[in-house]
Amino acid sequence: MHILMVSHFFESHLGGIERVAGHLSRQMIAAGAELTWAASAQDEAPTDMPAIALPCINPTEKLTGLPMPIPGPGGMTALWRAVGRADAVVVHDALYVTSILALVMARMRGRPVVLIQHIAGIPFASALMRALMALANAMVTRPMLSAADEVVFISDTVRRDLLGDPARRDYTLLFNGVDGEVFSRLGPAADGLPGGKRRVLFVGRFVEKKGLSILRAVAALRPDITFVLAGAGPIRPSSWGLANVHDLGPQTPAQLAALYRSADCLLLPSVGEGFPLVIQEAMACGLPVICGAPTHLADPEAARWLRGAQVDLGDPAGSAARIAAMLNAPGLTLPERASMAAWAGARYSWRGMAGSILALIKD
Numbered sequence: 001m002h003i004l005m006v007s008h009f010f011e012s013h014l015g016g017i018e019r020v021a022g023h024l025s026r027q028m029i030a031a032g033a034e035l036t037w038a039a040s041a042q043d044e045a046p047t048d049m050p051a052i053a054l055p056c057i058n059p060t061e062k063l064t065g066l067p068m069p070i071p072g073p074g075g076m077t078a079l080w081r082a083v084g085r086a087d088a089v090v091v092h093d094a095l096y097v098t099s100i101l102a103l104v105m106a107r108m109r110g111r112p113v114v115l116i117q118h119i120a121g122i123p124f125a126s127a128l129m130r131a132l133m134a135l136a137n138a139m140v141t142r143p144m145l146s147a148a149d150e151v152v153f154i155s156d157t158v159r160r161d162l163l164g165d166p167a168r169r170d171y172t173l174l175f176n177g178v179d180g181e182v183f184s185r186l187g188p189a190a191d192g193l194p195g196g197k198r199r200v201l202f203v204g205r206f207v208e209k210k211g212l213s214i215l216r217a218v219a220a221l222r223p224d225i226t227f228v229l230a231g232a233g234p235i236r237p238s239s240w241g242l243a244n245v246h247d248l249g250p251q252t253p254a255q256l257a258a259l260y261r262s263a264d265c266l267l268l269p270s271v272g273e274g275f276p277l278v279i280q281e282a283m284a285c286g287l288p289v290i291c292g293a294p295t296h297l298a299d300p301e302a303a304r305w306l307r308g309a310q311v312d313l314g315d316p317a318g319s320a321a322r323i324a325a326m327l328n329a330p331g332l333t334l335p336e337r338a339s340m341a342a343w344a345g346a347r348y349s350w351r352g353m354a355g356s357i358l359a360l361i362k363d
Contacts, residue, residue: 027354094144115148120161122272155274177350193194206233211269216319260285
């Protein structure tokens, strides 16, 4: 079986969706599948698997923080040929141009498609952006969900948003995995972090939808707390002029695990999320989590461990005040953190997720 995996970027772009695509690709190859990963040539392609770097332009990311690589004629030709060589196509998220092209080409060439949907609507601060997102989901996402042979959701909140309750079509709910050899309570802590204060950690892309304006406001309200940020993007936290904010830049998985073990809380004040991988990684390391609601309900079984904050990108001050108050509440006890880590490590498996998707393809 030859599988074509399609995402908007390769994992070197450092986004969550592309990290998921990388993990699944490696697990499927380990399970015996032949696999090729196609994504934009904007970032470095992996060297440990067959990959097709599609020549694209990406005009929107710097302007809006919303990545949208668009293949040119050479990229479309390469994708067409890759679809033709595949027995099945696995597509990540419906709204990206690479995903749309891959599904349309697969339909034209008679190849089955598994669509993995990560996000639903994004409540941007801009009314125009909110309207455009709602229109895009109505005109593109829902037709893509209908056209796919199999639909996988990585979050039950995303499933409810896009398919309703009860769901309007069959679907499979599969949660992203966690690399248990890296993300666990056992291992070194991070070196060189400021001492003497509580540490709140943010991990993710430095873009609007991740709540960076709210994070900045929270840090300004709470100078008694050290805020450590790991990631990259068009927003630069180092320019905020806040002495309690430390921008570490991109981190390797091992460095992230050490940060999870060294922090007191993971704060992810984002909107329009499915189930961010960093939440599951933090849980596996025993780190308490505050995230935007309703992300804390993405996995109903995990909701007991997570705290959800009402986040409004149009009201950073009000959102920050709510989160700042939540930081005063007692966190999980050490036994509770240990229980959460053991539970998450047992529940979230890349091998299990990849095996389930392969079974959908074979069926």
